Amino acid sequence: MEKPRVLVVDDDFAVAALHRGFVELHGGFTVVGVAHDGVEALRLADETDPDLVLLDIHLPDMSGLEVLRQLRARPGRPFDVIAITAARELETVRTAMAGGVLHYLVKPFTAQVLRERLDDYLRRRAEIRRTEARETELDQDQVDRLLATSRRGQAAATPPKGLSRATMEAVRAALSASAGSASAQEIGDRVGVSRVSARRYLEHLVAEGHARVAPKYGASGRPENRYLWLP
Numbered sequence: 001m002e003k004p005r006v007l008v009v010d011d012d013f014a015v016a017a018l019h020r021g022f023v024e025l026h027g028g029f030t031v032v033g034v035a036h037d038g039v040e041a042l043r044l045a046d047e048t049d050p051d052l053v054l055l056d057i058h059l060p061d062m063s064g065l066e067v068l069r070q071l072r073a074r075p076g077r078p079f080d081v082i083a084i085t086a087a088r089e090l091e092t093v094r095t096a097m098a099g100g101v102l103h104y105l106v107k108p109f110t111a112q113v114l115r116e117r118l119d120d121y122l123r124r125r126a127e128i129r130r131t132e133a134r135e136t137e138l139d140q141d142q143v144d145r146l147l148a149t150s151r152r153g154q155a156a157a158t159p160p161k162g163l164s165r166a167t168m169e170a171v172r173a174a175l176s177a178s179a180g181s182a183s184a185q186e187i188g189d190r191v192g193v194s195r196v197s198a199r200r201y202l203e204h205l206v207a208e209g210h211a212r213v214a215p216k217y218g219a220s221g222r223p224e225n226r227y228l229w230l231p
Contacts, residue, residue, distance in 0.1 A: 004125060005032045007050040009041040009067070010084070011059050015107075019054055019084065022111050026118050038062035045071055050079055052121060055101075057085035057092060065092065068099040080124075082117055088174065088190055094166035104169060106177040106190075113176060163204060167193060171201040172210065172229075181214045181226035202227045 006029045010016035016034050023029050032048040035041035038059045045053065053071065057064035068081060083096045086107045096104055102124075103117045174190040175182055188198035205211040211230055215223035 003028060003030045004051040004121070005030050005048060007031075007033045007035065007041070007044055007048060007053045009035045009053060009059070009064070010056040011036050012056075015056075019114070022114050023054070023118065025111070026115055028122055029118065036060075038064070038067045041067050042070055045074065049076065051125075053079060053081045054084050055081050057083060057087040057096070065095050065099065068096065068101070072099060080121060082121070084114075088170065088192070090166055090170055090192060093170045093173070097166060097169060104173050106173040108179075109177045110179075163201060167191065167197075168201055168204070171198060172205060175202065175205065175211060175227055176229040178229065181216070181228045183224060183226050187227070199225075 006023050008016055008020050008023065008031060010019060013036060016036060020031050020034055023031050029052070032050055033044040035044050036059075038061050041053075041055070041059075044050075055064050055068060059067065064083070064085065068083075071079070071081070080102045081100065083101045083104045084107065085092075085105070087093075088106055093104055102121060105113065105117065170191045171187055171193075174187050178186075184199035184202055185195045187202060188195045191198065193201075202211060206213055206227070209230065211227050214226045214228045216226050
């Protein structure tokens, strides 16, 4: 079976090469192009017809969100997008999610974190292909199963009342990108919300099994709750 075709988009030449190396090291994909600006990304998308795009948001000529919009508008078969960016603004995350990104990775992150997202993509792709081989029309149970597969590895699609889905995704992305554990204050600073708000989202991730609490004891003897992402 042909490996999924990947287009890497990042304005930093060194970072783009690093991401390409991560994808090639995985072994389950073929990198068909690397772009460093929006125009080049759109051109290569037309030329290479990728299955998956690793898309930076900060590009020199246009926003990656505009690239995403234009990619979605192009004719042809559907494809998936993983946003890989230093952009942490809530509105950016929300717009990317509305554009249908499969995952939103906040830089910096480890090769293992990207590998997990690529593995998740392969699981989703395999489930879709198994369904295609059996059915041309889907019943509700089959639709629900496909949606569940696409959400695997992500936080719950509908957070409890009072918690924003977009903020939840931003908190999840910030925590998963943390080197080791992070406090509610640290996550709040990265996302742009208060420590109290960040703690509510982090506690929900703990309850859902996506994170765990790792108390850290200081000189005062009072532990500081720190949170660790669980892949």
